[in-house]
Amino acid sequence: MAVKAKASKMNKKELYNVKLCQLLDQYSQVLIVASDNVGSNQLQNIRKGLRGDSIVLMGKNTMMKRSIKLHSDKTGNKAYLNLLPLLVGNVGLIFTKGDLKEVSEEVAKYKVGAPARVGLVAPIDVIVPPGNTGLDPSQTSFFQVLNIPTKINKGTVEIITPVELIRKGEKVGSSEAALLAKLGIRPFSYGLVVLSVYDNGSVFSPEVLDLTEDDLIEKFAIGVSMVTALSLAISYPTLASAPHMFANAYKNALAIALATEYSFPQAEKVKEYLKDPSKFAVAAPVSAGEAAAPAAACAAEEEKKEEPAEESDDDMGFSLFD
Incomplete structure (x- = not known):
């Protein structure tokens, strides 16, 4: 029986x-993900959500490292060795042919709420909101104990103020865990977290x-300005500094x-300007108000000319009392 078990193992x-080597040959993009506190059902849902262009592979770090080393020696592709330093802790590999950002966002969707268990390191700050707890005064x-x-x-x-x-980073104590359980608060959420990205031999941060x-474009512009300076x-001389x-x-x-007294064609115009700036003066445009005043004056003069002269009484040949 022991021999059969060993052979089966x-x-x-x-x-x-064989499976890992095949995936390394077929895929050039890999997401290295942390799988702490991720259950089997949750992992199965993630596999279903990524089905198509992506495959999730979990396993022991020693097995993964051994397979990668052997495959690198067999194929002569040393780029695979960049994966070895990333296989630390409870991690898995997601092989994909899709867009890395979209795959990363899809993985982030499958987070499940979890209670605060005793001894667990808090991944976030836990704040108890004010309000009625529904607990009787005996609680x-x-x-x-928690100074709330x-x-x-x-x-x-009833809790008076938020507490x-x-x-983040502290261990959950027994009192905190018991209180959160009584309040029905599940403060933490867990899922696969992308730690690093492998793309054709290059490794970079998921950010x-x-x-x-x-x-x-902004980062490129900053780099060009630094090179220019x-x-x-x-x-x-460089392409950036030459102009x-x-x-x-x-x-x-x-x-x-x-x-x-030295001169060259591009300097002639400047010298000419300095000798007589009036040659380059441009007539300022007349404003609408200034143009309207002379026009009004001319119109008034024309009206005066067009008015008929009044006939005098002397022209009639007799006076008013004749």
Whole structure:
């Protein structure tokens, strides 16, 4: 029986080795994920959600490292060896041909709420909100131990102010776990967490997947400005600094031409301007108000000319009393 069990175990290892090697040949993109506190049912749902372009492979780190080393030696592809330092802790591999960002977002969807168990390291801060707890006054001892201010309202315990019960990185104590259980609070959520990304031999942080085109353009512009500043400081010509160097050289040559009798075609216009700036003066446009005043004056004069002269009484040949 022992021999059969050993043979069966060796057979499983060999099958696992063959499967991992096949995946390394078929896929060039791998997500290394942490699987702490992830149950079998949850993992099965993740496999279903990624079915198509992605395959989730879990296993012991020693088995994965052994298979990767053997496959690297067999194929001569040393890029696979970059995966070895990443296989630390409770991790798994997601082989994919799809978009890395979309796969990472799909994995993040399958998080399940979990209670705060005693001794567990809190991944986030746990804050108990104020309000009625629904607990009877006999349960106030839990709140007193944890220094949570409460009052009795309508026969139940009510928390007065929000309280930071557990801080991130701290271990959950028995009192905290019991109180959260009584309140029905499941503060933590667990799922596969992407730790690193492997793409054709390159390994990078998953934060890179969140970069947009605007972020890349901004980072590129910052890099170009730094190269330009360094090139100008040490007078080393580059594609980034050459335009600025030519502009500075033209300014220096122009300054010399203005200070001496030496001249060149590009400096002639500047010299001519300095001799007689009035040649380059441009007539300022007349404003609407200024143009309207002369026009009104001309119109008034025309009206005066068009008015008929009044006939005098003397022209009639007799006076008013004749």
